Amino acid sequence: MAPRVQLEKAAWRWVESVSPEDIQREHIEIAYRICLPACKRGACRRNCKGNPNCLVGIGEHAWLGEIDENTFHNIDDPNSERRDKNTFVGLTNLGATCYVNTFLQVWFHNLELRRTLYLCQNARAEEHNMDSDYEPRSICEHLQYLFALLQNSNRRYIDPSGLVKALGLDTGQQQDAQEFSKLFLSLLEDTLSKQKNPNLQNVIQQQFCGQMSYVTVCNQCGRASPLPSRFYELELNIQGHKNLTECVTEFLKEEKLDGDNRYFCESCQSKQNAARRIKLHSLPRVLNLQLMRFVFDRQTGHKKKLNTFISFPEQLDMGPFLEEKVQFTIVTRNTFE
Ligand SMILES: [Zn+2]
Ligand SMILES: [Zn+2]
Known part of the structure; x- marks a missing residue:
């Protein structure tokens, strides 16, 4: 029996045992399902006719725009995306960008580099208020933002698309990991060398540069x-x-x-x-x-x-x-x- 028909039957079952002169307010409420608890999410498709208190799926269009019914009803438990205590935040692989993620994690776990990035001047972030989402633009801003998320996010993993796009990388193609690390570090070295704070200017050399001779x-x-x-x-x-x-x-x-x-x-x-x-x-x-x-x-x-x-x-x-x-x-x- 469909849930709706079941509810219908349950609502009017009292009719069989109550004579018309004994009808009370509670019978009316049962009949019209006034006191039914709201449907649990996932119990029905949306705003079901069986329950006037059903709030499932009402109004999300106003917040989220048009929604594909199928994906909407397949939302996983949000807790499955929550990171466990004392575990690190991961980075989504955007196709063939595992080599980028690997280096980002290595650099993030270099505390000296992380601190340096946080100290880099970012006038746009400082002036930013809460009226809109902060959107990083330069590579340095993206990296600051990503490091902050890796450090503070409650999610098990975050999406590095912003930085990867800003770098102009093709997400579908595995690039030379070494080449990437070299280019990225030289870009960072260049960015840091322009910082006003002299303690930040040489961090890349201090951390990663050695001396040899042929x-x-x-x-x-x-x-x-x-x-x-x-x-x-x-x-x-x-x-x-x-x-x-x-x-x-x-x-x-x-x-x-x-x-x-x-x-x-x-x-x-x-x-x-x-x-x-x-x-x-x-x-x-x-x-x-x-x-x-x-x-x-x-x-x-x-x-x-x-x-x-x-x-x-x-x-x-x-x-x-x-x-x-x-x-x-x-x-x-x-x-x-
Ligand atoms: Zn419902
Ligand atoms: Zn000689």
Whole structure:
């Protein structure tokens, strides 16, 4: 029996046992269902005829505009989107943007960077009142906004569309994660360098930038010529390796320059066989070790992904890899696969 017919029957059932002269106010109220409790959400479609107190689905058009009935009636329990205590807020994958989310989470969890972002001047946010929703515009504003939501939202996850759109990223296409991290950090570095507060200007360098040099030694005269350089990540070849230490060791291995690669030596004033290696002088507070999982496949002419398992210790002692032997222990964290 349909719920409406059931209600109808229940409303008039008293008729069978009450004679006309005994009809009271309560009988009328039952008949016209005056005292029925309001329908629970989901119990009926909307404003049902069976219950005059039914408020289901009344008036939401005024607030939300036209609504697709099907999606409206499939709303999940809002509590399922509420984050549990002491858990982090996640970021929605917009298609193929997991690499963006990964970096955003890493940067968010860098407290120094987060604090710096919060301290960046934002006149638009300061002047903003509660009459309208605040809409971030610049990349810096978007990042501030996103970090604030990651920190304070009650939701289990939030949508990073605003920032991703502002960056002009194609959400359907997986981009080079390394390239993204480089471009984004240089953009942040540029933004922060323009801040009036001098404590904010160099945070990206302080957090992520290390110093190294390429040292080339001429085989003929033995002259060593160092070329100082800065790095924001070390790009490690993983082919043929099983763990991080092996990868770093290869990265710092001496490379022979001979044949077509011979080196022009300033002292000898001619091309000579030489040896080149990278020397690490100082490490940043956050060392970004990139495992080069995409390699060029000669046979197919395409990039292919290496799914090689690379193990890493919880603590990586970088001391042996540094030129000046100082204690430098890195707490490793796997950020991407
Ligand atoms: Zn109802
Ligand atoms: Zn030489």
